[in-house]
Amino acid sequence: MKQINYIVIFTLLILSSCTKFLDTEPVSNGIAVGNNSSTVVFKNASELEAALAGAYSDFKNEYYQLDYFVNGDAQSDDAYAGGDNPANFQIDNLKLDATNSNVSRDWRYLYQTIGKCNKVINNADSVVDATLTNARRAEIKGEASFIRAFMYFQLVQLWGDVPLQLKDVQTISAEKLSEIYPLLFPARKSQVEVYKQINEDLKYALANVKPTNINKGYVTTGAVNAMLAKVAATQPTPDWTVVKKYCDDVIAGGYTLLSDYNSLWDNANENSNESIFEINYSGGSSDGNWGVTIFRGLDWKKFNLPSNDLVKAFDDENDAIRKAASITFLDVSGKWSDSHWPQKSYPFINKYHIFTSGSNQNYIFIRLADILLLKAQAINELGDLAGASTLVNQIRTRVKLPNTTASNQADMRLAIEKERRLELAFEGHRWFDLKRTNRAIDVMNNAKGENNVSLGYTLNTNRLVWPIPQAELDKNQKLVQNPGY
Secondary structure: OOOHHHHHHHHHHHHHOOOOOOOOOOOOOOOOOOOOOOOOOOOOOOHHHHHHHHHHHHHHHHHHHHHHHHHHOOOOEEEEOOOOOOOHHHOOOOOOOOOOHHHHHHHHHHHHHHHHHHHHHHHHHHHHOOOOOOHHHHHHHHHHHHHHHHHHHHHHHHOOEEEEOOOOOOOHHHHHHHHHHHHOOOEEOOOHHHHHHHHHOOOOHHHOOOOOOOEEEEEHHHHHHHHHHHHHHHOOOHHHHHHHHHHHHHHHHOOOOOOOOOHHHHHOOOOOOOOEEEOOOOOOEEEOHHHHHHOOOOOOOOEEEEOOHHHHHHHHOOOOHHHHHHEEOOOOOOOOOOOOOOHHEEEEEOOOOOOOOOOOOOOEEEEEHHHHHHHHHHHHHHHOOHHHHHHHHHHHHOOOOOOOOOOOHHHHHHHHHHHHHHHOOOOOOOHHHHHHHHOOOHHHHHEEEEHHOOOOOOOHHHHHHHOOHHHHHHHHOOOOOOOOO
């Protein structure tokens, strides 16, 4: 395999002698290949800004319009795969293999975005343009560093150990082959190393990005603090003191809960005071959110079918407000059938209100309620049961539910888990919440379907991470497959 890869590189060298390399899209391992070492990657500030915009635009690609929610919700007990996609069925049933098309494309999408960020971060300091201030240059690198960290956070949660790509290759030449080869075909790094890099990127971003922005789709200190809190809670050994610190920094940033839970998604409150990081769509053919059409509609069988288990959880809690905001039941008689639900009362995700083609429906990836409940978890782990209760009750009061009855640390852990499930349903959090709290195996293997019948999941430790895509293993002999695949 190594000989084959060298042949590929030498072929590129031959071609480059005839045809000058143009800047290309990053290959699947996150490396952007340019033409030669003397070439200026960005000739002016406008080109640098455009490259950053290209990295931001990937929050509107297939991973974030669709797969982000399949991975976080259909992989959990909140949703079934729905639809007719065998790759999604594997994710839903926790029976992935290394040839799954979603697994391959998600790896590719995330590393492509990392490649775009690397290009910005590595070359911003070389831009000579009087209109580019030092402050803006640092902001650009900070925003790109946040985006890179966000992508690596997806990767490390899905796959565990993954390659760390931090450089873009500007030239391919025979004399530099020994230097280039490890960049093009890297080995995996441990989760500890990946989390260390994520934290470094986020801390650089924190020192350099803007404190606020009316458009929540741009990185601000609030978004960075929120991600630092999430990372500290998710890394192999959570640091609850650090989680609390960054949650407090978010809360001090002036964010507030909207009084009406349902209004978060009615498009009259875009970029609201509750929103911390939100992807904005203007709609139409050029900037429409096609992802929402995958989750609701009567034209074909939709993805991420709300589960019986989640509906029961809403009903058991008498949580009528969040249930209605999250799920709607429609009659699909004569259109399709499903083993989980009757045709006359068939559930769809209701959290995103504009499900038409060319939708201008925004996606909120981070909001204050998430951070308040994360702080509740942190201070409960630190022994502050009363403080955790206050935060949980703040969330419950908005949706007219009584105060939590949790009276000890163990009960509060479960109360927070339940509250996060009902508050954040279909926002892509559930699977990762279960993983980071070491509850995934117990919860999934006891998940119930219609009539309280077991769904028969057999999740084990190996299946808590995804397989390395077979296509990547075939290209790179340094990659090693995860156990159990």
